[in-house]
Amino acid sequence: MSLILCIETGTDICSVGIARDGVLLSLRESDEGRDHARKVGVFVDELLRETGIAPDDLDAVAVGKGPGSYTGLRIGVSFAKGLCYGLQKPLVAVGSLDALVEVAREDYEAGIISVDDWDAARLCPMVDARRMEVYAQVFDTQGQPLTEVSAEVITEESFAAYRRDGRPFVIFGSGARKCAEVLKGATLVEVTPSARGLARLAQQALDAGRTEDIAYFEPFYLKDFVVTTSKKRLF
Numbered sequence: 130m131s132l133i134l135c136i137e138t139g140t141d142i143c144s145v146g147i148a149r150d151g152v153l154l155s156l157r158e159s160d161e162g163r164d165h166a167r168k169v170g171v172f173v174d175e176l177l178r179e180t181g182i183a184p185d186d187l188d189a190v191a192v193g194k195g196p197g198s199y200t201g202l203r204i205g206v207s208f209a210k211g212l213c214y215g216l217q218k219p220l221v222a223v224g225s226l227d228a229l230v231e232v233a234r235e236d237y238e239a240g241i242i243s244v245d246d247w248d249a250a251r252l253c254p255m256v257d258a259r260r261m262e263v264y265a266q267v268f269d270t271q272g273q274p275l276t277e278v279s280a281e282v283i284t285e286e287s288f289a290a291y292r293r294d295g296r297p298f299v300i301f302g303s304g305a306r307k308c309a310e311v312l313k314g315a316t317l318v319e320v321t322p323s324a325r326g327l328a329r330l331a332q333q334a335l336d337a338g339r340t341e342d343i344a345y346f347e348p349f350y351l352k353d354f355v356v357t358t359s360k361k362r363l364f
Contacts, residue, residue, distance in 0.1 A: 138205030139197025148328035191331030228326030255304035263304035
């Protein structure tokens, strides 16, 4: 049996979970501001104590690799890499949009969200970038990607081929609400990033031997980090 610590910090939500054989055992989450650097370690400690699992009992550490917040991704990946190095455990990276789709699928199966003609639907997780830009990708309801990950400036023509083929086009994630009025006909549902979306995908990756080089692995930023100058006068 595999025990995997799962970490997702690519948005305003800091989420940490422990899974056994792809099934979540325990979860800690907070959306109270971007205090990930402090909270991620606290959450890991709480989960290990709660489950009675010793750090050495872990078989791997999984982290959401992005795209997402530059700072949030660096915090999660740096913590995961440090833990893997110290414990001599493998690192597993899971696409944050893939993980978000897993959360949506779980929420649908649990009756938390409702979508007509779900089996035919196209799922489009969106992570907020800036203004009307999102990081997005289209999937089917089996979690298979239909497009590549992209940074999209949303207009009325965005994802037109998928929105006009008669199938439900379902949008969710931190960037979806601001796009709902522009993407006519799209179905908006409330699905938030969570470490629980990593559990099954991380187990599959570990089983297949898809682990990362701890020394060289970097988050998938998709876009270069841009430093802006504050317009506020300090003096």
